[in-house]
Amino acid sequence: MKKAGIITLNGKHNYGNRLQNYALQSALASQDVKSATLVGKHNLSVSNILKLIVKPLLKHTPLYRGRFQYMAKTAKRKQFCRFDDDFTGEDVLGDYSGYFAFISGSDQVWNPKFAGKDAHFLTFAPAEKRFAYAASFGVSEIPAEQKERYAENLSEFNKISVREDDGKKIVEELTGREDVVVVPDPTMLLTRSDWDELSGDAKPANAPSGKFIVIYALHSLSAENQSKIQQFVADNDYEIYQIMGDLYDKTHKIPDPREFVWLVANAEAVFTDSFHCCVFSIIYHTPFIVFDRTDGQKMSSRLTTLTEKFKLTQTMANVSSNFGEIFSSEDFTDVDAIMSDYREVGMNFLADMIQDE
Numbered sequence: 001m002k003k004a005g006i007i008t009l010n011g012k013h014n015y016g017n018r019l020q021n022y023a024l025q026s027a028l029a030s031q032d033v034k035s036a037t038l039v040g041k042h043n044l045s046v047s048n049i050l051k052l053i054v055k056p057l058l059k060h061t062p063l064y065r066g067r068f069q070y071m072a073k074t075a076k077r078k079q080f081c082r083f084d085d086d087f088t089g090e091d092v093l094g095d096y097s098g099y100f101a102f103i104s105g106s107d108q109v110w111n112p113k114f115a116g117k118d119a120h121f122l123t124f125a126p127a128e129k130r131f132a133y134a135a136s137f138g139v140s141e142i143p144a145e146q147k148e149r150y151a152e153n154l155s156e157f158n159k160i161s162v163r164e165d166d167g168k169k170i171v172e173e174l175t176g177r178e179d180v181v182v183v184p185d186p187t188m189l190l191t192r193s194d195w196d197e198l199s200g201d202a203k204p205a206n207a208p209s210g211k212f213i214v215i216y217a218l219h220s221l222s223a224e225n226q227s228k229i230q231q232f233v234a235d236n237d238y239e240i241y242q243i244m245g246d247l248y249d250k251t252h253k254i255p256d257p258r259e260f261v262w263l264v265a266n267a268e269a270v271f272t273d274s275f276h277c278c279v280f281s282i283i284y285h286t287p288f289i290v291f292d293r294t295d296g297q298k299m300s301s302r303l304t305t306l307t308e309k310f311k312l313t314q315t316m317a318n319v320s321s322n323f324g325e326i327f328s329s330e331d332f333t334d335v336d337a338i339m340s341d342y343r344e345v346g347m348n349f350l351a352d353m354i355q356d357e
Contacts, residue, residue, distance in 0.1 A: 001033065001034050002101075002354065003034045003035065003099050004101045004102065005035070005037075005102045006021070006025070006035055006103050007037075007038055007102065007103070007119055008020075008021050008037060009108065010039050012080035012084070016107070016187070016274060016277070016279075018080055018084065018257045019257050019276060019280075020106045020107055020134075021037055021106075022083075023189055024103070024133060024186035025037070027189040035089070036091035037089065037091070038090070038119075075244065075254055076244065079257075080256070093119065096124070100129070101131055102122045102124075102130060103132065103353075104132045104133075105132050105133040105161075105163075106133055106135065107136060110136065110150070111136070112139065113138070113139070116146070116150070121154070121156070123153065123156075127157070127158060128158050129158065130156060130157045130158050131159050132160045132161055132162070133183065133186070133346075134162065134163040134183050134346070136163040136164060136167060137162075137166065137167050139301075140170075141170070142174065147174060154171055154174060154175050155177070158353075159349070159352070161180070162181075162182055162183070163182070163183070163302060164305045165182060166301040166305075168181075182345075183342075183346040184345065185275075185279060187276060188279060188339060188346070189343055189346050198258055198261065199258045199261035200262075202256075202258035203259070203262055207241065207262075208239035211236075211238050211239070211268050212238055212241050212267060213229075213232075213233060213268055213269045213271065214241050214242075214264060214269075214271070215229065215240060215242040215243065215272070216274055217272065217274075217294075218245040218273055218274055218293065219245060219246055219294050220245075221271070221291060221294065222294055225271075225291055225317070228323060232269075232324070241267070243255060260280075264277060264284060265284040268286075269286065269287045269327060271289050271291070272288065273292065273293050278303065278315070282312070282339070285332040285335065287327045288315055289315055289321070290316050290317065291317050300316075303316060304316075309338065310335050311334060312331075314329050314330065315330060
């Protein structure tokens with residue numbers, strides 16, 4: 001059996017990241033390809049050991065600006081590590097023997113703000129073994145001072161697929177390549193039945209007993225949107241299940257990734273600023289509303305590509321949006337057919353990659 005190595009974002013705190021990683025490995029397995037997610041080794045020097053011990057202590061102090069982000073990541077880590085142990089395979093970055101291909105993606109592996117490192121461009125591998133699946137930049141333009149490096153690295157890939165239309169435009173403008181393909185996020189390579197198999201028995205112990213809505217905001221929601229959600233819940237006699245995003249809040253819940261899918265599948269409605277939460281809402285035909293991020297991160301291009309693809313642009317809320325009107329206008333009639341065709345594009349890209357050896 002052929003073996004492929006995957007480079008993605010390896011943080012143990014983001015639901016979409018872990019589920020897309022699982023999905024890509026599952027899609028490759030369906031093509032008789034064994035895969036492993038490549039992770040770096042810890043450098044156990046004295047300075048790094050001190051960082052591992054002292055830095056976490058400092059991050060819990062009130063003076064540390066990113067304290068709540070760190071606390072959220074720490075709280076989630078146990079749940080996410082358990083999921084990885086059970087459902088995804090990892091290998092140590094540096095042992096490349098036996099791999100026929102290396103894949104960068106999916107997720108924002110080429111975001112110039114926090115990723116886009118040499119490893120994300122697979123510079124450790126021969127050019128003919130470098131592939132990208134649904135790689136995302138998370139921005140619509142690369143900063144001028146990084147364009148030359150990005151152009152050089154992107155030109156070296158054997159085959160490139162991206163997740164957004166803006167990503168295709170970036171690669172084409174930087175490299176002149178004409179072979180860039182827009183493909184679905186790996187989570188869309190699996191069918192609803194595939195996700196049911198993973199999450200069907202994963203109802204959280206703290207799931208509401210009655211009808212409920214899910215709130216999953218990576219950062220936070222505006223006070224106005226929070227108020228409108230509360231009114232919507234009161235009008236419909238729903239309960240709220242709020243999943244912890246990137247900021248710590250002791251009142252928010254921390255389901256594991258399997259439970260996350262179950263919650264979106266069984267909710268009456270979803271309110272989110274997360275791309276992957278939108279994807280699972282579409283897969284399960286769960287009415288959803290998507291908000292702009294409140295932390296200044298401009299990542300709307302991926303949501304625009306997604307909602308346009310599935311004819312659900314009305315789900316992107318603004319300050320004057322009426323939630324009830326948005327929900328009543330959502331039509332999932334064509335979603336499954338669009339998803340099937342889109343899935344075929346992605347699977348064909350993987351098949352071409354496998355045959356390219």
